[in-house]
Amino acid sequence: MHVLTVFILFLLISALLAPSGFAQVMQQEEYILRLDSYSQPTTPLPSSTERNSTEDLKSLPPATKTPQLSQSLNLSVTPGFLDFGIVHATNPVNRLIEISSTTLPGFLLYIFENRNLQAETSEIPQASCDSGTCSQSMAGEWNSTLSFGLGYSCASEGCDQDFRENHFRPLTLTPTAFAKPDEDQFGLKNTKIPLRLNTSATQTPGSYQNSIIILAVPEL
């Protein structure tokens, strides 16, 4: 029984002394991880500009004096040009934009259009979804072939939660956040953005064009 007592005491003492024993090793692991991913998530580090604009940084605690590391961002967007082809009235056309990125944590993805799809004399409106309730910040269900316009969805990890199956938001002229990289993953991998275009029978024939912008924005 004495052996059991000594064994249990040994376990307890080991557990109590563990903090100082593990700390150095784990710190090294964490450091490597952070170096690869270095960004300024919700807590951006002071930059040279910020240092210039504020003189009183000598009083900053050591933790905030970490050197500024460059923000490197890679976005690969496919396709570079999206062709909806010939669009027949009440016959929705679905297309897909894929973003593969090494976007670092701390960046959000925004989307907007420079203008509504526009031909010489007319334009295709922004999507209104089935019940007309989808908005810039809230996706709505879109199954009806009698709902018209251009809308987008998001179907990957990191996408906003309102993007359920067959749920779309209208593409608007103001940048709107739609996805946030998961800190666990160190970047979004192959974010899929389904686009849907549907026109009414009264839509004027023509060649409609616009630009869709995918913007990576740091958290503030």
Next chain:
Amino acid sequence: MKLIEPKIILRTAVTATLCVAPFLLAPKHALAQNFSLSLEPTISSITLPYESSEKKVPLTLRNASNETTRLRIEIFPIQQIDKITGRPIYQPISDLTNEQQSFYSSAISFEQDGKKITEIILSPKQSSEISLKISNKGSQNISEYYFSVGFIKSSPPKNNVAQAEEITASSDIQPGIATHILVSTGTAVSDVELKSLSARTDTAKAFPSFDLTLKNSQNKHSRIYGNISIYNLLNQKITDYPIHSYILGDQEKTISLTKYKATNKPPLSLGINSARLTVTDEASGKTLTKDIYYLTSSKKTIAVWVLVLIFLIYIFYKAAKRASRL
């Protein structure tokens, strides 16, 4: 030796051509848009204390790709920060007041080598520094401006071929990156107060996460810095969560500090830990502090407590047995 008939050769050639043709004739713009750009800094805080003052903010861009990149520069005014998600919400251009429109159209410009620019062309692997020039002319009544500057890959305009009898549609897909600019033109001083601090523990790894809510009650953005230090049961400091953030004027912000923000991985600790918050509002110099206690509930911690319990039961059992013998 048997010769191959000319007909078979011809058929094979035609078949091969038909198979390969679609790939050769496929439009080049169907390929991916590769965009590899670094931009520094990600946030700039500017103070323009005098009516006629002017400041330049250096922005450094680097094209890390192997192709020449043309970037147009766009400004996106920030309306507010979403209280729940902490995301910037941009203001529709049509909603800008006359004063705001005047500021964004006349007080902001971009320069490269002393010349005004609206776009920038970067060769492969080229770095370039441009200046964002801000003056506060005509902005006496508003003291705060928040906006993002976007650098968006431009592509040459496509020919608009009219189709008289049918509807066709196409979109250029343009990637971009943005940086935030926070401008103060007034003399107000921020006033940040602590609304709440709470801890969440990860049952799998004993990593605590913290939610810190701060409120700025003045119309002047503030930079706050500090950290949350974690202490174990023996009052040994085991890790820090550095805090460096901005609270916009008249806004409340919740900062989530997950395990990835910790300077090192918190080691195994027994049960109750304490977290000590210390943050300073840079403009006012006000320091906020708060201590909270939380229970770590990792599998390892639970295992240690179970062992302690077994040990205590064993001691009591042994003591009781001795007492019964006596």
